[in-house]
Amino acid sequence: MLTVDKLNKTYKTGDKALTDVSFTVPKGQVVGLIGPSGAGKSTLIRCINRLVEPTSGSVRLNDTEISRLSVGELRRARRRIGMIFQEYALVERLTVMENVLSGRLGYVPFWRSFLRKFPGDDIAKAYRLLDRVGLMAHADKRADALSGGQRQRVGIARALEQDPELMLIDEPTASLDPKTSRQIMRLLVEICAESSLPAIINIHDVVLAQQFTDRIIGLQAGQVVFDGSPNELTEAVLTQIYGEEDWTAMRRGAAEDAEAEAEAHRETEKLMSAL
Amino acid sequence: MTKQSYPTQWRRxxxxxQAKHWRYLVTFGVLLYLIMAIGTVEVNWGRVVEGVERGQRFIAGFLQPDFTTRWxxxxxxxxxxxxxxxxSTVVGVLISIPIGVGAARNLAPRWVYYVCRSVIAVSRSLQEIxxxxFFVALFGFGAFAGFLTLTFATIGFIGKLLAEDIEDIDEAQAEAVRATGASWLQLINYAVQxxxxxxxxxxxxxxxxxxxRESAVIGIVGAGGIGATLNTSLSRYEYDSSGAILIIIIAIVMMTEYSSSHLRRWVK
Amino acid sequence: MTTTPTTQTPTPVWHPRTPKARITLWFFWLLTVALFVYCWNLMTANTMWVFVYDAPQAASDLFNRAFPPRWTYMERLWKPLWDTINIATLGTLLGIMMAVPLAFLAASNTTPSKVFLRPFALFCIVTSRSINSLIWALLLVSILGPGLLAGILAIAFRSIGFIGKLLYEAIEETEVSQVEAITATGASQAQILNYGIVPQVLPAFYGISVFRWDINIRESAILGLVGAGGIGSQLQASMNVLAWPQVMVILVVILGTVVVSEWVSAWVRKAVI
Structure with a gap:
C-alpha cells in the first residue's frame, strides 16, 4: 500500500510543482494520473522514489517512510519500486537479457553484476518474464535492435525483475503507435493484476486511462482536482482538469516539466558524484 | 501460471x-605479442635508480621554476x-585554399584533383620533425626552416579538411547558383565560400x-623556436629553467585553446 | 518588383554588410596583415639569406647524394622497426590505463568531487596534451637514460591527454535517461557506472584508442632522434655521418609503416563501430 501525504515540491527557481498532494493506493489498484502537460505528473512520480527530492510531506510504502531514508536505505527501498519510462530508457548497447537482469542490481554485490554472474534464480526469473512479455527469442539481441513496442516490453520485464511492491509508470505509451499503446497498457494491467501490484500510471491519453485503470487522479497545476472512478470522469471534470483554453497555464507547465527533468538529472549527478 | 522450468544459466x-576458435586464437595472439613486446624492453635498473633522484630534481625545478637566469x-x-x-599559419592557410578547392571532387577536373590530393597526402604522411x-639541411639553422616546416604541415591539414567540407556542401545551393549561369569563380564565391x-x-x-605546439618541438632538430632553448637547458641539466619553459608552453597552449574555442563560437 | 513608386525616397544601395560590420572586418584584415609583416620581420631578422638563396643548389646536391637509396641497409632496420611498433603499442596501452580513471574524474557527471579532483584531472589532461611526445622523450631520456622505456613512457604520457580529453567528453555526452533508469533499480554507484555509463562510451573508447595508436606509430618513429629507441635512432645515426642513401631507406620504411598503421586503424574502427 502506498500513502502519499501532503506532498509539496518547490523548485529552486521558485516554481511550485506540487501543492499538498495526498492519496492512498491500496494493493492491486491501478491508478491513472492525468493532467495537462506539466501539471506535475512527472514530478509526482519521481518524488515517490526520490529521483526528485520532495520539499515536504511524506511518502510511505507499506511500512517504510521513503522520504526520510539515508542513501543506503533509499537504494534498498528503490529496488522494491519498479519504474517504467516514456522513452524506454533501456541501456541501448547491452543485450535484452542484461537489461532485464539490471533489475536485480539492487540485490546483488558488485562483482556479480560486473562479471554478469547473476544467481540462477534471477536468471530463471528473467527468462520467465521475457517469456511472459513475449520476447523469449530476443534475449541475446542488443536492445537497440528492437522495435519501440518490444523495447517497452523489455522495460516492463526489467521493472518486474526487481520483485517490486509498487510500479511507477511514466507515460508508457508516449512514443508508441495507438495499437501498440493498447497492447502495452493491457499487458501492464494484466501483470499488475497477476501479482496484485499497486501501480501509478502517468498518462496523457484520457481515453486509454479510462479504459484500463481502476481509478483516476486528475492533477492541475500541482494540485489534485479529481480523484474517483473512471466513469465519474465527466466532460465538466475534464474541463476542470485541462481548462477551457488556458494556454498560459499550459506553457508554464511545460517549463515546469523541463524543470522536473533537469532536477532529476541533477539528482542523478549528485548520486554519481558520491562515488 | 504453469510450472515451467526456465534455464538458470546465461552467458553474455x-x-x-563470434566464432569461438577465432576468439581463442586472437586472445592467444595478443598475449603472445604482449609477452614478446614487453620482453624487448631492457631496463637498466641502476640507471633508473639514478634517474629517480634526477626526476625529483626535475619536479622540484618544475615547482620552483627559474625564469630569470636564462630569460x-x-x-x-x-x-x-x-x-x-x-x-606559417597565415601562409599555410592561403596556400591550402586553392589546394583544398582543387582537391574537392565536385569542383575540380580529374587531373587537378589527383595533383592536389597527392600534395596533401605527402604533406600529411611526413612527420613535422x-x-x-630536411629544411634545416637545405635552408640552414633557424626560424626560417621552422616557418617552412609548419607551412608545409598546415597545407596538408587544412587542405584535406577543407576539401572534405567542400565535398559535403549542400548541392542544392550550388545547383541554384549554377542555374543562374554563373561562372566557375562566381560559383565558388556565391555557393561554396x-x-x-x-x-x-x-x-x-x-x-x-x-x-x-609543434613550434616548441622542431627546435630540437635546429629549426628555431623555444624547443631549441628547452633542449639546451635539458642537456645542461638546468631543470629549473626547463621547468620555466614548460610552464610557459603549457600556459600559452591553454590560452590559445581557450581563446580559439571562444573565437570559434563567435564566428559561428 | 512593385510597379507603383509610393514614396520619393531614393532607391537604397544594397550592401552585403552593415557599414559597421564592414569597418570591423576591414580593420580585422588590416590588423592581420600588419601583424604578419611585423612577425615576418622579427622572425627573419636572424635568417642567413645566403643559405636560402643556395637552397635549390643544396637540394639538388642532397638528392644526388641520396640516390640511389641503399636498399641493403633494410636488413638492419627490422629490429628498430619492431621496437618502434612496440613503443607505440605498449605506450598506448599504458596511456589508456592512466587516462581512463582520469577521464572519469574529469567528466562532470561522474567526478567524485567537483571542487578538488575534477580541476586536478583536467590539469593533468591539459599538461599532457600541451607537451609533445618528443619533449616528453627529451625529459625522460634526461631522467631515465636512453632506451625503449623512455620512449614507451613518453608515448604513454602524451596519450593520457588525448585519450582522457576525448573520453571525458564522451562520458559527459551519455544519455541521462539510461543512467536514471539504472539508478531507479536501486543500483549502487559502481553498478550505475558499469551498467549505465560504460556501455554508452565503449564504442567511443575503442575508436579513440585505435586512433591514438595510429598517431603513436608516427610519433614513435622519430623518438629515437632524442635517444628514446626505435627507428629514429637509426635515422639520427645515419644523418650524423651524412649517409643520405641510408636516410632515404629509413624514410621509405617510416612512410610505409605509417600507411599500413593508418589502414589498420581505419579497418579496426569500422569493425568496432
Whole structure:
C-alpha cells in the first residue's frame, strides 16, 4: 500500500510543482494520473522514489517512510519500486537479457553484476518474464535492435525483475503507435493484476486511462482536482482538469516539466558524484 | 501460471568476434605479442635508480621554476616560436585554399584533383620533425626552416579538411547558383565560400594552436623556436629553467585553446 | 518588383554588410596583415639569406647524394622497426590505463568531487596534451637514460591527454535517461557506472584508442632522434655521418609503416563501430 501525504515540491527557481498532494493506493489498484502537460505528473512520480527530492510531506510504502531514508536505505527501498519510462530508457548497447537482469542490481554485490554472474534464480526469473512479455527469442539481441513496442516490453520485464511492491509508470505509451499503446497498457494491467501490484500510471491519453485503470487522479497545476472512478470522469471534470483554453497555464507547465527533468538529472549527478 | 522450468544459466554472447576458435586464437595472439613486446624492453635498473633522484630534481625545478637566469634565451626562443606560428599559419592557410578547392571532387577536373590530393597526402604522411630535418639541411639553422616546416604541415591539414567540407556542401545551393549561369569563380564565391567560410576560420584557429605546439618541438632538430632553448637547458641539466619553459608552453597552449574555442563560437 | 513608386525616397544601395560590420572586418584584415609583416620581420631578422638563396643548389646536391637509396641497409632496420611498433603499442596501452580513471574524474557527471579532483584531472589532461611526445622523450631520456622505456613512457604520457580529453567528453555526452533508469533499480554507484555509463562510451573508447595508436606509430618513429629507441635512432645515426642513401631507406620504411598503421586503424574502427 502506498500513502502519499501532503506532498509539496518547490523548485529552486521558485516554481511550485506540487501543492499538498495526498492519496492512498491500496494493493492491486491501478491508478491513472492525468493532467495537462506539466501539471506535475512527472514530478509526482519521481518524488515517490526520490529521483526528485520532495520539499515536504511524506511518502510511505507499506511500512517504510521513503522520504526520510539515508542513501543506503533509499537504494534498498528503490529496488522494491519498479519504474517504467516514456522513452524506454533501456541501456541501448547491452543485450535484452542484461537489461532485464539490471533489475536485480539492487540485490546483488558488485562483482556479480560486473562479471554478469547473476544467481540462477534471477536468471530463471528473467527468462520467465521475457517469456511472459513475449520476447523469449530476443534475449541475446542488443536492445537497440528492437522495435519501440518490444523495447517497452523489455522495460516492463526489467521493472518486474526487481520483485517490486509498487510500479511507477511514466507515460508508457508516449512514443508508441495507438495499437501498440493498447497492447502495452493491457499487458501492464494484466501483470499488475497477476501479482496484485499497486501501480501509478502517468498518462496523457484520457481515453486509454479510462479504459484500463481502476481509478483516476486528475492533477492541475500541482494540485489534485479529481480523484474517483473512471466513469465519474465527466466532460465538466475534464474541463476542470485541462481548462477551457488556458494556454498560459499550459506553457508554464511545460517549463515546469523541463524543470522536473533537469532536477532529476541533477539528482542523478549528485548520486554519481558520491562515488 | 504453469510450472515451467526456465534455464538458470546465461552467458553474455560475445560481442566482437563470434566464432569461438577465432576468439581463442586472437586472445592467444595478443598475449603472445604482449609477452614478446614487453620482453624487448631492457631496463637498466641502476640507471633508473639514478634517474629517480634526477626526476625529483626535475619536479622540484618544475615547482620552483627559474625564469630569470636564462630569460634572454627563453624570450628569444619564445618570440621565434610565436612569430613562426603566426606567419606559417597565415601562409599555410592561403596556400591550402586553392589546394583544398582543387582537391574537392565536385569542383575540380580529374587531373587537378589527383595533383592536389597527392600534395596533401605527402604533406600529411611526413612527420613535422622529418620535414624540419630536411629544411634545416637545405635552408640552414633557424626560424626560417621552422616557418617552412609548419607551412608545409598546415597545407596538408587544412587542405584535406577543407576539401572534405567542400565535398559535403549542400548541392542544392550550388545547383541554384549554377542555374543562374554563373561562372566557375562566381560559383565558388556565391555557393561554396559562404558555406565553408566559418569552418575554414575555425580550422585555421585550430591549426594555429597545433602549430604553436609543434613550434616548441622542431627546435630540437635546429629549426628555431623555444624547443631549441628547452633542449639546451635539458642537456645542461638546468631543470629549473626547463621547468620555466614548460610552464610557459603549457600556459600559452591553454590560452590559445581557450581563446580559439571562444573565437570559434563567435564566428559561428 | 512593385510597379507603383509610393514614396520619393531614393532607391537604397544594397550592401552585403552593415557599414559597421564592414569597418570591423576591414580593420580585422588590416590588423592581420600588419601583424604578419611585423612577425615576418622579427622572425627573419636572424635568417642567413645566403643559405636560402643556395637552397635549390643544396637540394639538388642532397638528392644526388641520396640516390640511389641503399636498399641493403633494410636488413638492419627490422629490429628498430619492431621496437618502434612496440613503443607505440605498449605506450598506448599504458596511456589508456592512466587516462581512463582520469577521464572519469574529469567528466562532470561522474567526478567524485567537483571542487578538488575534477580541476586536478583536467590539469593533468591539459599538461599532457600541451607537451609533445618528443619533449616528453627529451625529459625522460634526461631522467631515465636512453632506451625503449623512455620512449614507451613518453608515448604513454602524451596519450593520457588525448585519450582522457576525448573520453571525458564522451562520458559527459551519455544519455541521462539510461543512467536514471539504472539508478531507479536501486543500483549502487559502481553498478550505475558499469551498467549505465560504460556501455554508452565503449564504442567511443575503442575508436579513440585505435586512433591514438595510429598517431603513436608516427610519433614513435622519430623518438629515437632524442635517444628514446626505435627507428629514429637509426635515422639520427645515419644523418650524423651524412649517409643520405641510408636516410632515404629509413624514410621509405617510416612512410610505409605509417600507411599500413593508418589502414589498420581505419579497418579496426569500422569493425568496432
Amino acid at each position: 554472447p560475445p560481442q566482437i568476434i 634572454r634565451d627563453i624570450s628569444r626562443g619564445l618570440i621565434e616560436s610565436l612569430t613562426m606560428t603566426f606567419t 622529418i620535414v624540419a630535418i 559562404p558555406q565553408v567560410m566559418p569552418r575554414l576560420i575555425g580550422l585555421s584557429l585550430y591549426r594555429l594552436d597545433i602549430n604553436f
